[in-house]
Amino acid sequence: MVSTLSFHDFSWRGDRKWETASRWTVYGPIVVCFILLFSIVQIACGSIWVVQLGSNLSVPMIIQTLLIPGCSFFNAIPSIHLHMLLRNNPPKLALWFSSIFVIVYLTSAILSLAICVPSPTHIPTGLRHAECPQGIPGGPQHGVSRAIWDIMLVFQFFSVVAYAVHGAMAWKVRSVLKAKRESGEVEVVDPDEEERRRQRARDLWKQNYRMEGL
Structure with missing residues (x-):
């Protein structure tokens, strides 16, 4: 993979629309970085x-433990690109x-909690052995450790909060832009600068996310 990454257009402040919509929407790029970390x-x-x-x-466990966070990871990467390099993230x-x-x-988080409640009477044993940590009443003798289960569950809830905050920010930005359009207020943007930034971000994306020599 050949990388020519440049941070010439990088900005923690991100999209100007998000920056000016409200005091708290300016933190959209930071929230997305936390989502990536989670x-x-x-x-x-x-x-x-x-x-x-x-x-x-089982296949459902692969979906819950790897596919969902994997999709979140690959959603966060282009979102960071839109926020910080392209600086034009559609709300x-x-x-x-x-x-x-x-x-x-x-x-996913509620399912894990519901399946692993103490003394279940209607949860299949196989499902509890796959979903629940070792050591709980009625749980598996061999399986995922309690520490890993706890960390996974906590970070699932962290992701819920982070995505909810990011969604609320997007809603706020969208509402502000809609109000501006309805009132006839138009934000003055240098078209040459905007196009230059867009083109550079597109070039960076192509250069840094293509595989060569395969």
Whole structure:
């Protein structure tokens, strides 16, 4: 892989629309960076979880432990690119993705808690052995460790909060832009500078995310 990454257009302040919409929406790029960090932690824990499950491994567990945080990771990368390099992150797009991940992560976390409640009477044994940590009443003797299970669950809830905050920011930015359009207020933007930044960001994306020599 050939990398010619340049941070000439990089900015922690990100998209000007997000920066000017409200005092708190300017932190959108920071929130996305936390989302990326949370996904990396979950992928690491999910990998350990899969190894510890052994013969109890199933397709749903691969989805929950690796696929979901993996999708979050690959969503965060282009989102950071839009925020900090292209500096033009459409709020509607951010709102859609944030809403989807809030639902997915919240469902996954609640499912883990519901399945692993003490003394279950209606939860299949195989499901508890795959989903629940060692040592809980009615749980598996061999499986994921309690520490990994706890970390995974905590970071799932962290992701729920982070995506909810990012979605709320996107909603705020979208509302502000809509109000400006309805009032006829138009923000003056240098078209040459905007196009230059867009083109450079596109070039950086192509140069740094293509595989060569394969």
